[in-house]
Amino acid sequence: MILDILTALLFGFGLFFFLAGSIGLLRFPDVISRLHALTKADNVGLACIALAVAINTENWMISLKLMLLWLLVLMISSLLSCLIAQRVPKPQANRLREEQC
Amino acid sequence: MLAVIDLSIATIIIIIAAFSLFSRKILSSIIYFIAFGLLVSLAWIRLGAPDVAIAEAAIGAGLTGALFLATWKRLQRVKAPETGEAASSIVLPLSISLLSLLLTAFVVGSIFNSVSSAGLASLVNETLPQSGVSNPVTAVLLNFRSFDTLLEIAVLFLTMLAIRALAIDFAIVQVNIKSSIFLQGILALVVPLSIIAGAYLLWIGSSEPGGAFQAGAIWAGALVIMQLANIKFLFRLHNNGLLSIGLGVFIFAAIATYLLTGSVLMYPADQAKFWILAIETAAAVSIAFILYELFCVSHSSVETKPAVSVAHDRMATEGANKS
């Protein structure tokens, strides 16, 4: 019973973060901010969903595999987002920072 | 209840396909096509074909994207026209549309008319224990219909030969990616794990969805991303031996089984698993290098600064010799 509630909560959080990431992708004004929303929100959402599935799996090795999958996606997407952010031209990034000060 | 998922995936697939076909710019079409490949992989899973889904995820969402992007870059250099000239007559599009419509009607009609025939699934399940593997897809591919797979690998090999023959004088495409620590990090993460993942899929292909082609595709992905980052290798990657080992081992197995059991590709009793694993390993290596070769032909790079320099640049001298 507790497991069901926990799973439902985790799925709810995961979906919330995923949808927040997607809506952030739509509504943020700039590539850099969209990148920010995408990477952070999506990875946390993936953590919640992977955890929700992992705690319900009978085979503990598959649960471990799910957690490792999340770690892999986390590392790869943070590296990729840094790579993309490096390529966004500097004036645009600086201008956004200045606008917010 | 799962019909909601299937219906939404199918709808998005059709919408993306329409965008990819009717987009005005080729780069956008390529992007839509990559997303389309990912969705088709999901569709394959919903259709109950996980082996094809793994292959589609590897090739459609990864390799094909890189291949199309590299080709697009090369087309930019060659200044090819972006969209075709306006069709002068309506005959060709009309006839093709009619043909597609007829084909679709035929397929749909045969779906509705098919009696409850399970196809050959019952036959495969009966003879599965004798095949040496427990994954029915691998059993069909490498035991029951192994001659077909031999011909498929031969076709792949011939395709590589043909593309190589056409690429005697290909243009050098300037790679734009700078040496970046994040790229090094991605490579350090992705390449070793891809090698292990490919070996894992190759091994479990005998009992779970996996197999030679999926392993080859993942290994090709690792090779392609190393090529994109301008890694120099110790050995020649365009090695003819590695490219032909798959076909070679398969033909050798065909001849050997003919000599051993009197019939081509009829594995000796109780040795089937060993033969299948040997053929699959060689085929996976070959597929990886063939796919990598197909990519390299469209994207040959002259780097400014290597990302990670492993050894002397034999690749650059090869490129200089070819051009």
Place this chain on the structure above:
Amino acid sequence: MHTLLIIAACGLILAFAIGLVRVVRGPTKGDRLLSLQLTGTTGIALLIVLSNFGENNALINTAFVLALLAPITTVAYLSVIKTLSATDGRGESDDT
């Protein structure tokens, strides 16, 4: 528990579709790249959800394959596009 999975899958497909709007509309080339990233991560989450709580190991393997091969598209894109902020409208010419 089955319905929970279906709700999660539908929510993820919705997130996927929203990301695809950005692929279509995205004024700059960087936006298209970001949407591809989103489709990759959402696809992985969808595969995890569809695996019916770990019963279908093949789907988790597919998610792994997707995670490992997503960087290829991004790195290839970054190596052929000159500026990520180059806006391209629907009908303008392609400048790299």
